[in-house]
Amino acid sequence: MSDTAARPGARERTNPQTPTATDHHVSLAEEWVASNYHPLPVVISHAEGAWVTDVEGRRYLDALAGYSALNFGHLNPILIGAAREQLERLTLTSRAFHSDRLGPFCRDLAALAGKELVLPMNTGAEAVETAIKTSRKWGYEVKGVPDGRARIVVMAGNFHGRTTTIISFSDDPVAHDHYGPYTPGFDTVPYGDLDALEAAITDETVAVLLEPIQGEGGVIIPPDGWLRGVRELTSERGVLMLADEIQSGLGRTGTTFACDLEDVVPDVYILGKALGGGIVPVSAVVADRSVLGVFTPGSHGSTFGGNPLGAAVGQAVVGLLATGEYQERAERLGKVLADGLDRLVGHGIDAVRCRGLWAGVDLDPSLMTGREASHRLLEHGVLVKDTHGSTVRIAPPLVIEEHEIEVLVDAFERILR
Ligand SMILES: *Cc1c(COP(=O)(O)O)cnc(C)c1O
Numbered sequence: 001m002s003d004t005a006a007r008p009g010a011r012e013r014t015n016p017q018t019p020t021a022t023d024h025h026v027s028l029a030e031e032w033v034a035s036n037y038h039p040l041p042v043v044i045s046h047a048e049g050a051w052v053t054d055v056e057g058r059r060y061l062d063a064l065a066g067y068s069a070l071n072f073g074h075l076n077p078i079l080i081g082a083a084r085e086q087l088e089r090l091t092l093t094s095r096a097f098h099s100d101r102l103g104p105f106c107r108d109l110a111a112l113a114g115k116e117l118v119l120p121m122n123t124g125a126e127a128v129e130t131a132i133k134t135s136r137k138w139g140y141e142v143k144g145v146p147d148g149r150a151r152i153v154v155m156a157g158n159f160h161g162r163t164t165t166i167i168s169f170s171d172d173p174v175a176h177d178h179y180g181p182y183t184p185g186f187d188t189v190p191y192g193d194l195d196a197l198e199a200a201i202t203d204e205t206v207a208v209l210l211e212p213i214q215g216e217g218g219v220i221i222p223p224d225g226w227l228r229g230v231r232e233l234t235s236e237r238g239v240l241m242l243a244d245e246i247q248s249g250l251g252r253t254g255t256t257f258a259c260d261l262e263d264v265v266p267d268v269y270i271l272g273k274a275l276g277g278g279i280v281p282v283s284a285v286v287a288d289r290s291v292l293g294v295f296t297p298g299s300h301g302s303t304f305g306g307n308p309l310g311a312a313v314g315q316a317v318v319g320l321l322a323t324g325e326y327q328e329r330a331e332r333l334g335k336v337l338a339d340g341l342d343r344l345v346g347h348g349i350d351a352v353r354c355r356g357l358w359a360g361v362d363l364d365p366s367l368m369t370g371r372e373a374s375h376r377l378l379e380h381g382v383l384v385k386d387t388h389g390s391t392v393r394i395a396p397p398l399v400i401e402e403h404e405i406e407v408l409v410d411a412f413e414r415i416l417r
Pocket of ligand 1: 067122123124125126128159160161162211215216244245246247248272273
């Protein structure tokens with residue numbers, strides 16, 4: 001079959017006689033890639049900082065930043081330098097042996113988080129799984145819950161990844177349905193509802209798992225004081241507080257962790273995405289010895305977790321955050337973004353939720369869907385992703401400049417006209 005043959009679902013072309021490079025690659029993807037995503041019709045081949053270039057030489061402002069995996073920008077010179085240096089030296093040892101990279105990375109990450117131990121993994125979902133296993137094992141061996149009875153309270157509207165256990169407690173039918181039988185042991189309460197959480201905790205509850213801000217949910221910000229309330233409640237009841245900061249952490253909200261916005265320290269940080277600098281998957285669970293100390297040799301593991309390449313990049317990421325420069329940028333420029341978007345409320349935008357350089361924008365649903373808005377913004381040179389219905393999520397790399405935020409807000413203004 002030729003690359004350009006028309007087939008059901010193929011993108012419409014203005015002139016099928018002369019397919020563009022974009023058409024060519026979109027066709028190849030439609031023919032050969034499983035359809036578990038529905039990408040916008042742009043084919044990226046190069047990138048730098050906050051900008052990407054497509055196969056036809058058009059430039060776009062990247063206001064998604066790999067779902068916050070690219071907090072430090074595309075091809076960040078410090079992170080690329082760390083990766084390149086490591087690539088020429090040592091890439092993998094497995095955890096059967098030590099490498100000269102893992103200790104320094106974990107020391108620095110633990111210091112950034114103010115915790116004692118790090119358990120390195122690769123993807124975010126693996127880190128969430130690790131946190132679930134940690135809290136169950138802690139429940140049986142430290143708290144004294146009868147074996148097999150541990151329960152974990154989770155939030156409605158959550159997104160924690162895609163494994164069979166994690167989607168077992170997702171309430172998004174697209175993520176959840178037809179993957180059963182499901183893993184038991186989870187209780188769902190409304191996000192931001194402290195009374196419901198209190199009522200859900202029993203003697204068998206080992207942990208509360210939450211996103212300090214729900215990213216995939218549409219940048220949903222809980223009521224003021226809720227995180228602090230969760231912290232007090234979990235401490236009183238002897239339950240671990242697990243903060244999934246995979247998307248909210250590492251500078252995005254103007255603080256190192258979103259929990260910092262309420263001066264809350266969870267028992268367990270779950271990190272990923274930006275920890276790999278947009279180069280390699282690096283995730284981690286970070287906690288004190290009283291919690292992560294439950295693991296013994298062989299009780300958990302990963303072939304690639306903690307590999308020297310990932311550790312070198314991860315340590316360089318921690319180095320960038322240790323200066324506070326990126327957090328400061330996110331806070332300062334986040335105000336510019338919020339001001340710009342707030343001006344559009346009532347002019348095609350119903351509501352804006354903003355923390356640092358992270359915004360959920362609810363469009364007037366009678367005007368267009370989030371998907372349509374994403375298409376139109378693409379035509380205006382800005383890349384974003386819709387979440388649910390009429391919501392668009394904005395999360396540019398933290399290296400974005402003030403005048404580039406104006407480009408973004410201008411593009412919104414134009415598509416709403
Ligand atoms: C992206 C994300 C995950 C899953 O990370 P993967 O690397 O895709 O497995 C988990 N939790 C949150 C909050 C996320 O945003």
